[in-house]
Amino acid sequence: MIPYLLSRIFRWSTGLLLVAFVSYAMMFYGAGDPIKRMFMDMEQGGVELDEQALAALRTKFGLDRSFPEQFAGYLGNLVQGDWGMSIRERRPVWDMIKARLPISMQIGLVATLLSVLIGIPAGIFAALNHNRWVDQAIVGSGVFINAIPIFVTAPILLLFLVVGLGIMNVPFGWKGLFHTQVILPMIILALGPLPTIIRQTRAALLEVMSQDYIRTARAKGLTRRLIISRHMLRLVLIPVATSVGLILISLVNGALFIELIFSIPGFGKLTIQGVQQVDYPVIMATVIIGALIVMVGNMLIDLVYPLLDPRITRS
């Protein structure tokens, strides 16, 4: 048990290290001189820049050191919670993230809940009515939701609700979690993981239904309700839990679109801003944090997996 846990933790923490390394290397070789970049606007404005002063700045920020030294320094700072300074905004990247990430987390959390609360019952309902029209309708809408990306669904829904039905104004901006404006973004975000949850629940239940012990339970005269609640539902949570990585990825990716479309000042908007302004410390921080969210999710599931499904231990 202990070696299994340790190997999982090692696997995901080295993975995170790899992401940090790749992002840093990309910035190091791709971005060019950050000092030049800082004063680019002034230089374009016709101001003569003093090379000696620039070199002094480089030494001050440690930019004249070798790649391994600088990367080690960056990692050391990360461990202490220092994500560097934004080039464009001239303030700590962590301050920007601290202001933005909670907004996306709140929306993401509610969207996940919504997705689970709709997805699991829908999956169960489809499996119990296997191959009947209800099943086909649920599976079919899952296929459609899965095939059409959020940035197509959102504008079409907006058009339908605002211009077509005229029942709402355009939701714009962030006024807290309990404002009616976040309802539409949340629903649209919840559509991302929904097909995965439905599919996994349905497949798991169909597999359980064909097991011998269910037949035994039916043979000894248990009611349908008891068979479902006692024997089947326990096993449904396992496949949903194992697809937590996929769910988190679709939430992080979805945040980019809904925050752009609905002007929500969250983590996704920060990422897009960073990319538009070519602000490397911001882009790196968002990539590393995005990967951190998904990998910690994966790791936690790996760690609790033996508890959920005792059959899979010690291998």
Added chain:
Amino acid sequence: MVDVRSLWADAWRRLLKNRLAVAGMVVIGIFLFLALFGRLLTPYDFLAQDLANQLQPPSAAHWLGTDALGRDILSRLLYGARTAAIVAFTTTGISLFLGILIGTTAGFLGGRIDNFLMWLTDVTMSIPGLLMAMLINTALKRPIVGWFDQLYMQTKNPFFLNTLWLDFVLVFGALALISWPGYARLLRGQVLSISGTTYVESARAIGASTMRIMWRHIVPNSMGPLIVAVTAGMGGAIVLESSLSFLGVGIQPPNASWGSMLSESLTMWRTFPHLMVTPAVTIGLILVAFTFFGDGLNDALNPRQTD
């Protein structure tokens, strides 16, 4: 006359029985045809601005209307089909190559190399792909611009001054680097399961080399799942390209991409909804077609796997 039934003919027959798959195939066929010949079918250039006819609704002259710069939307849509097709084929090709290389290496060599490569695959799969693609796209831009400049200096070939191609190179690189893990996992699984079969064992017993076993046995027998994965991968590449362009990092203006057409429309969709509906419906239609076709292919090529 003997009725010859090959494996592929059987699969083809099964595919044709699936109505949704056939519908998907027809839509994909039209899409590819328009991507290739679309420019010949429209009288307008996709870049030609007509400032006297801005934001026109659909009419006889402009079947789908014009955009904020008076450009014909149908022509831009057709050019966007070309963009999507180029990106779909190229990135799928590159990531398939990477995936086959990594997956077969892991499956054949096993041991530590397998462990390392599968760790790399898992890690790549758990990075939110769009974030990484945006980082790669931004980071590669400067070096590639510099590289193109140098190539122009050396060759004096005006091709290297053409920045329209630059966006494509960046998108290919970014998308291929995030989409190989699926193919790698598939190929590794195929290598492991096919290596255990008796026909591979007998081939090995009569002295066939690893390369021969690879090309004569493993690759042909993996074709079914691989074709299905490639179809899904092309749909995936189209989503990723339009996502990147929608977020403003992929194919840049003046090039036309469905994703950027959609994001350009976001500022004025209330007054000019046709600007938004046309690219949105096109993207949705193509992706649903790819899903239906892929599912149909899966049922036809891998009949043993049933739901």
